[in-house]
């Protein structure tokens with residue numbers, strides 16, 4: 001196991017009817033900006049419940065944060081905050097709204113070009129406004145981590161940053177707030193959290209016994225409940241379990257002291273930036289091919305994954321590995337999430353521009369051993385056609 005420091009200051013307030021509790025977490029004198037996305041937060045009663053919880057407090061609202069939040073929109077929130085001297089941010093929504101709010105928090109007092117927060121991946125963030133969240137879509141783990149992914153519409157770039165300054169102070173997780181999610185979004189959430197776990201687990205053996213078993217437990221739980229979570233939108237037990245699994249998948253705990261990959265995400269971001277494919281759907285396309293192309297480097301963990309997660313014990317090593325990858329694809333497909341570029345009508349001609357984007361963003365040595373050059377990424381994309 002590698003040396004590590006673990007720090008996660010986010011308070012989780014979990015369960016049905018917990019939105020009123022957010023009032024205790026925000027200082028009474030705070031000038032609060034509530035940030036949200038489209039109409040769903042209003043329609044499903046989440047925003048009204050938040051307003052009610054903050055009744056009598058000083059609040060302003062900023063709506064219209066897109067799925068895959070854009071720099072252009074978020075800078076308007078920054079301007080509003082500066083003009084109105086607001087001092088606490090409350091994100092109400094899914095990963096996009098929470099990520100957008102983290103960027104806004106870091107950008108308000110940032111000296112220099114705020115886009116450089118993304119190009120330096122957060123290294124230059126020295127402070128941020130305090131923020132809390134009310135989560136409506138379990139998927140990204142953004143409610144309990146310090147990462148954020150922002151798109152620049154004008155240049156079709158999608159980049160991530162991380163900074164300990166943007167951990168949410170608190171996050172309210174009420175599973176009933178997810179009942180209104182369309183099937184597509186909940187299926188996306190299952191795949192997104194599955195791949196988050198895989199990026200931290202499926203590298204090479206590193207003697208993290210608890211981390212491995214924890215990751216396998218989360219994967220097994222997702223496989224057990226994934227299709228049911230999609231099919232039974234108002235089953236509280238399923239939604240509660242899924243919501244907590246998605247948070248645990250990317251709140252840092254399973255990745256401590258372990259090598260991590262994240263190449264599937266880097267390639268996936270380029271697919272979203274270029275073709276507007278939902279984040280999770282890009283991961284379902286890239287991951288299986290990535291595992292095939294990296295089979296030798298990942299052999300030890302692939303065999304462990306085959307045995308412990310898919311109960312595959314028969315056949316040669318290569319047969320077990322291939323069977324585990326096929327099971328992974330079948331799991332994604334069972335959620336109605338395609339695993340091929342052709343499902344989005346992207347053919348060979350789409351590969352050169354994607355590789356060029358990876359190059360432009362410095363994604364030339366990805367993966368747990370920095371071995372994924374542009375040529376390897378190309379092979380992964382070719383295998384995903």
Ligand SMILES: NC(=O)c1ccc[n+]([C@@H]2O[C@H](COP(=O)([O-])OP(=O)(O)OC[C@H]3O[C@@H](n4cnc5c(N)ncnc54)[C@H](O)[C@@H]3O)[C@@H](O)[C@H]2O)c1
Nearest residue numbers: 040067068094095096136137139140142147149180181279
């Ligand atoms: N910060 C991180 O660690 C991290 C990790 C993975 C992905 N991401 C990023 O997060 C973004 C994706 O976030 P997401 O998957 O949570 O989706 P999202 O926030 O983009 O939301 C997707 C859609 O669902 C709608 N929605 C949200 N909650 C709803 C509800 N309860 N009922 C009905 N509709 C609802 C939204 O309005 C939106 O249209 C991407 O930009 C991705 O790159 C961030």
